[in-house]
Every structure is written in C-alpha cells, then in structure tokens.
Amino acid sequence: MLRLSALYRYPLKSGKAEILQQVGLDKLGVDGDRRWMLVDEASGRFLTQRAVARMSQLSALWNSKGGLTLSSPGYPPLDVALPGGNAELRGVTIWRDTLRVPDAGDAAAAWVSDFIGKPTRLVQIPLERARTTEAGYGRDDDQVAFADGYPLLVIGQASLDDLSQRIGRPMEMLRFRPNLVIEGSAAFAEDNWKRLRIGDVEFRAVKPCSRCILTTIDPQTGERSADREPFATLETYRKTENGAIFGQNLVNDGIGRLEVGMPVTILE
Known part of the structure; x- marks a missing residue:
C-alpha cells in the first residue's frame, strides 16, 4: 500500500x-510554503542556495498568522509580521517572472542583509499576486x-x-x-x-x-x-x-x- x-x-x-x-x-x-523570498536590494533579483549556499542554514519558521521567525546560529531570532495592506510594493524578478510584491520592512532587511553580506530585502507574496x-x-x-x-x-x-x-x-x-x-x-x-x-x-x-x-x-x-x-x-x-x-x-x-x-x- x-x-x-x-x-x-x-x-x-x-x-x-x-x-x-x-x-x-x-x-x-502547502499553507505557507515558499511565500517569502530574499532579493538583491538593487536589482530585485531572487536569491537562492545556488549562489548563496549558506541560505541552507537560514531558518524561517512560518506561523499561523502568516509571519516568520528568522534565525540562524550566531544571529538573534527576529519575528517578522505579515506585511499589511499598506506595505511598500517592491519589484522583484524570479526566473522569467517580474512582479510587485509586499516588502517586509527595514528591520527584516537589516537582519537578512547582515546574514547574506550585502543589501538584501525580504518580500512576501499574497494569494492575489501569485504567479502562473x-x-x-x-x-x-x-x-x-x-x-x-x-x-x-x-x-x-x-x-x-x-x-x-x-x-x-x-x-x-x-x-x-x-x-x-x-x-x-x-x-x-x-x-x-x-x-x-x-x-x-x-x-x-x-x-x-x-x-x-x-x-x-x-x-x-x-x-x-x-x-x-x-x-x-x-x-x-x-x-x-x-x-x-x-x-x-x-x-x-x-x-x-x-x-x-x-x-x-x-x-x-
């Protein structure tokens, strides 16, 4: 069976x-699966383990309100709220798709920039902005x-x-x-x-x-x-x-x- x-x-x-x-x-x-992404601040291009292998050590636990808790060895945990309706929209590129999605704010950006080692933003994709x-x-x-x-x-x-x-x-x-x-x-x-x-x-x-x-x-x-x-x-x-x-x-x-x-x- x-x-x-x-x-x-x-x-x-x-x-x-x-x-x-x-x-x-x-x-x-799956609820909450790959609803968040890191992008290069300047270009908006998505970041993955293909170029940044240490992302495999980045924990982002999803919560029932849709937010995240970021953590990694040597870094203090950070709770990130689900962006609200008035959140800034950021242009991002993932493979051939270009879209505008909510940015998680400056506190999250400072945390992930420190982790990645260059200016980086954290973005989220709501259902109404999903890709085909x-x-x-x-x-x-x-x-x-x-x-x-x-x-x-x-x-x-x-x-x-x-x-x-x-x-x-x-x-x-x-x-x-x-x-x-x-x-x-x-x-x-x-x-x-x-x-x-x-x-x-x-x-x-x-x-x-x-x-x-x-x-x-x-x-x-x-x-x-x-x-x-x-x-x-x-x-x-x-x-x-x-x-x-x-x-x-x-x-x-x-x-x-x-x-x-x-x-x-x-x-x-």
Whole structure:
C-alpha cells in the first residue's frame, strides 16, 4: 500500500525545511510554503542556495498568522509580521517572472542583509499576486507562489533509496526539497503518475522535476559535496533533454488537509 511518509514546508524560498506531521493545503499548495523570498536590494533579483549556499542554514519558521521567525546560529531570532495592506510594493524578478510584491520592512532587511553580506530585502507574496505556472504544462489558471515553477513536489522513497545505493552512501531527502514523500511504490514510479489522491485532495502531475547543482549542498552543514553527489550520479542514469530528473511536480485540485500516514491512491 502506498502511504504519505513525510511532509515538508519551506516558508522562505531556499531556507531550511519545516518537518510537519500534518498541514493544510490552499490554492498555492502547502499553507505557507515558499511565500517569502530574499532579493538583491538593487536589482530585485531572487536569491537562492545556488549562489548563496549558506541560505541552507537560514531558518524561517512560518506561523499561523502568516509571519516568520528568522534565525540562524550566531544571529538573534527576529519575528517578522505579515506585511499589511499598506506595505511598500517592491519589484522583484524570479526566473522569467517580474512582479510587485509586499516588502517586509527595514528591520527584516537589516537582519537578512547582515546574514547574506550585502543589501538584501525580504518580500512576501499574497494569494492575489501569485504567479502562473510555466506555459505548456498543466492548466492556464494554475498558480504558484515563489517555488521555482509549481506548487508541490513529490518524491518516492524508493527513488531516493535507488540513488543512494548507486552512490554508495545514504543521501538526505532534503537535498531535493520535496513537499511530499510517498512510501510503497517502485523506484521512480512517480515518473508515470498522472493523477493521485491523498485524503480528500486530488493532485495532477504536470512535469518531472529537473535537478541542478543545489542538490550537492548538504542540508545539515550547508557545504557542497566535493564529488558533486548526488547530481553526478543522477546525470549518469536520469538525464533527459530537460536535464537530470528526480521527482514530479504537482498541482493540487482543491484544498484540504494532509497528514503523515495517509493512504495514497494513484488514479491515473
């Protein structure tokens, strides 16, 4: 039997994961997932672990009011409120998308600038300013917050086990930053899923997830693997014309709640 074996949320894009036992889903995926982002103050361009590996050590815990608590070793915690309706709007760029979103204010900016080491702003994306997903995949009205392309990512536990065996040492699931992990399927079965149901919520698989050098960053230490693993091995047997793929991007068709242990049904 297939079951939901792990749930993760990443309140801040490229920040540390929250490990969850249960969570709600809204129109943009997991409640509070990647609703916040760091941007270069001058250009508005988004910042991630690809360029700033130490972001893996930045904790941003989401609270039920939508705000964050920022913390990292050596830095005092900072509570950041959800920007109000009169918050300054800042122009930002994430991949090919340019949009205007609420800025979290100067106190948050001072904290993240000190952490990053250059002038940086913290921004938040409300539902009404959500981006649309990549054209050509899913539906025209599918939306996403600050995740790279889609609201949710699912990975089968057997897929990680297969990769770890090939590398010769265990790989951490959090290197791949999924929202949902499913046990009980064959390795890479998720490649072929089109629709699935967990609890009362149905999901559509819209596109395999192409991986990058970010997977080589140890989520515990923030250090890059000297041997480029697991990306190096992925490229030997999972490479496609769209890159080395690992995991499946999903869109949820409805809202509801998920809980670790729930059965998973593959509908198509």
